[in-house]
Amino acid sequence: MVNYPNKKKVTTQIVGHTKINNAAHRGMSLEEDISLSNQYYLSRNIAVIYKKPTPIQIVKVDYPKRESAKIVEAYYKIPSTTDYNGLYKGKYVDFEAKETKTKTFPFANISQHQIEHLQRVIDHSGIAFIIIAFTSLNEVYLVDAKHIIQGYLHSERKSMTYDQIVSVAHLIPQGYMPRLDYLKIVDKVYLKEVQDEKEIK
Amino acid sequence: MVNYPNKKKVTTQIVGHTKINNAAHRGMSLEEDISLSNQYYLSRNIAVIYKKPTPIQIVKVDYPKRESAKIVEAYYKIPSTTDYNGLYKGKYVDFEAKETKTKTFPFANISQHQIEHLQRVIDHSGIAFIIIAFTSLNEVYLVDAKHIIQGYLHSERKSMTYDQIVSVAHLIPQGYMPRLDYLKIVDKVYLKEVQDEKEIK
Numbered sequence: 193m194v195n196y197p198n199k200k201k202v203t204t205q206i207v208g209h210t211k212i213n214n215a216a217h218r219g220m221s222l223e224e225d226i227s228l229s230n231q232y233y234l235s236r237n238i239a240v241i242y243k244k245p246t247p248i249q250i251v252k253v254d255y256p257k258r259e260s261a262k263i264v265e266a267y268y269k270i271p272s273t274t275d276y277n278g279l280y281k282g283k284y285v286d287f288e289a290k291e292t293k294t295k296t297f298p299f300a301n302i303s304q305h306q307i308e309h310l311q312r313v314i315d316h317s318g319i320a321f322i323i324i325a326f327t328s329l330n331e332v333y334l335v336d337a338k339h340i341i342q343g344y345l346h347s348e349r350k351s352m353t354y355d356q357i358v359s360v361a362h363l364i365p366q367g368y369m370p371r372l373d374y375l376k377i378v379d380k381v382y383l384k385e386v387q388d389e390k391e392i393k
Numbered sequence: 394m395v396n397y398p399n400k401k402k403v404t405t406q407i408v409g410h411t412k413i414n415n416a417a418h419r420g421m422s423l424e425e426d427i428s429l430s431n432q433y434y435l436s437r438n439i440a441v442i443y444k445k446p447t448p449i450q451i452v453k454v455d456y457p458k459r460e461s462a463k464i465v466e467a468y469y470k471i472p473s474t475t476d477y478n479g480l481y482k483g484k485y486v487d488f489e490a491k492e493t494k495t496k497t498f499p500f501a502n503i504s505q506h507q508i509e510h511l512q513r514v515i516d517h518s519g520i521a522f523i524i525i526a527f528t529s530l531n532e533v534y535l536v537d538a539k540h541i542i543q544g545y546l547h548s549e550r551k552s553m554t555y556d557q558i559v560s561v562a563h564l565i566p567q568g569y570m571p572r573l574d575y576l577k578i579v580d581k582v583y584l585k586e587v588q589d590e591k592e593i594k
Contacts, residue, residue, distance in 0.1 A: 240513045242474055247446035248464065263449065266464040273443055277478065282518035284485040312441045317483035 220371075222291045222325040222332070226276065229370035233280075239375060241278030241285060247271055273309045280375060281383060284318035286310070287337075291325045295354035299344045307344050310337040319382050323364065323374060324357060333361035334377045421572075423492045423526040423533070427477065430571035434481075440576060442479030442486060448472055474510045481576060482584060485519035487511070488538075492526045496555035500545045508545050511538040520583045524565065524575060525558060534562035535578045 226243070233239040252265035274288040288310070290301045302322070313320040320337035339360045343352050362377045427444070434440040453466035475489040489511070491502045503523070514521040521538035540561045544553050563578045 234513075237513075237516070240510070240517055240519070245446040245448035245470075245472075246451075248449045248451075248467070250447075250449075261469060263467040263469070264465055266449070266467055268462060268464070269446075271446075279485040279487070279514060279517045279519045282485070284480040284483070286480070309441070312435075312438075313480060315438070316441055316480045318441070318480045 222289050222323070222327075225325075225332075225371040226289055226323065226374075229372045229374065230276075230278075232370040233375060239278060239280040239285070241276060241280065243276050244271070244273070270303060270305065272305045274306055280319075280378060283383070284313070284316075285378065286313045286318055287321045287323055289323040289325070291327050293327050295326065295328075296351040297324055297354075297357055298351040299340075299347075300350065302340065302344060307341055311341055314338060314341075319378060321378075323372070324361070326354060329354075330366075332364045332366065332372055332374075333357060334364055334374055334381070335361040336381065423490050423524070423528075426526075426533075426572040427490055427524065427575075430573045430575065431477075431479075433571040434576060440479060440481040440486070442477060442481065444477050445472070445474070471504060471506065473506045475507055481520075481579060484584070485514070485517075486579065487514045487519055488522045488524060490524040490526070492528050494528050496527065496529075497552040498525055498555075498558055499552040500541075500548075501551065503541065503545060508542055512542055515539060515542075520579060522579075524573075525562070527555065530555075531567075533565045533567065533573055534558060535565055535575055535582070536562040537582065 223243070230239075230241045230243070233241060247269040248263075249267045249269050250263055250265075251267070252263070254262045254264050256262055274286055276289065277284070277286040279285065286309075288302065288306055290297070292298070292301070310320045310322075314337060322335045322337060322340050323332060324335060325332045335357060339357075340352075343349075343356075362381060364377055365373045367373060424444070431440075431442045431444070434442060448470040449464075450468045450470050451464055451466075452468070453464070455463045455465050457463055475487055477490065478485070478487040480486065487510075489503065489507055491498070493499070493502070511521045511523075515538060523536045523538060523541050524533060525536060526533040536558060540558075541553075544550075544557075563582060565578055566574045568574060
């Protein structure tokens with residue numbers, strides 16, 4: 193493993209991860225909702241989609257007993273890709289999920305690496321999107337990655353407004369099982385055979 | 394995060410990971426060869442394939458300074474999927490890579506979870522295989538996952554012999570860049586348009 197060169201960036205990331213790790217104690221988070229939905233999809237043999245593990249730079253491992261190894265020094269690394277990927281109806285699916293408390297989506301939520309990764313997925317004919325949860329509104333949207341990439345690369349603003357997002361996004365149905373039926377939107381947006389590809393918004 | 398229920402199994406896994414982490418000091422390993430090949434494929438815009446981070450159960454994080462978080466207690470978890478996945482020519486690709494010093498491939502190298510995962514990938518029309526390196530022979534093979542699954546589930550032996558593997562496997566060309574051109578084999582085995590699907594061995 194290579195030492196991550198940019199400590200400051202790692203730090204920024206850590207806050208997010210810590211928040212996620214503590215999420216179980218604060219009630220349901222977007223990550224938990226997606227995790228439950230993915231488990232549902234897996235158990236019903238609908239799709240094979242997983243969250244990737246958080247990348248960790250391991251520095252020191254102790255072996256206090258013969259049968260157990262304990263990592264005693266490690267650091268969070270910035271992910272070079274998105275958090276989720278997998279397979280649905282023979283298609284490669286790749287996405288990132290973000291929560292926002294306000295009615296804007298700051299591009300700072302997405303790293304340059306992730307933007308490049310999403311563009312590559314599009315280039316290689318995969319399905320790439322962002323799931324954005326507006327937690328204060330209890331609304332969760334699927335946004336095709338190209339809109340976020342375009343905003344990130346070409347917008348003069350450092351964020352997208354709620355209205356801008358809603359104008360290109362698809363509201364994800366919420367329910368009991370699955371909690372967030374985002375594959376229903378994937379069907380509609382990416383896989384509907386009768387739909388003209390140009391109509392995909 | 395949920396505590397991993399089976400400590401003993403975690404322990405078994407740890408040895409493998411530690412070996413991998415130290416590989417950089419022992420010369421090139423299969424993991425490094427694949428990593429370099431994936432970087433090459435990515436840089437040439439050929440494919441988007443990554444190794445998933447090792448799953449870690451984080452127990453305790455310290456914040457010695459405001460700008461850095463240090464993980465001070467964590468444990469390896471057993472991966473529920475394979476190590477590698479990604480996108481190639483619009484196809485979902487998923488594989489595990491294993492080294493063996495002897496002329497057998499012990500099924501103990503693959504977990505039940507990984508077998509189930511590979512079967513799911515096949516069921517959902519993804520491309521699933523195992524890369525097996527016979528290090529003493531300096532030969533690296535791509536084996537379609539169905540052969541390993543079949544052996545794992547139905548064989549009376551606890552391993553596959555070198556001869557058994559070679560009879561169903563494809564030798565991966567080794568070179569400078571990419572080190573292991575396994576996508577050449579993927580082309581030949583899974584994507585050759587003229588090839589009858591029944592001929593895939």
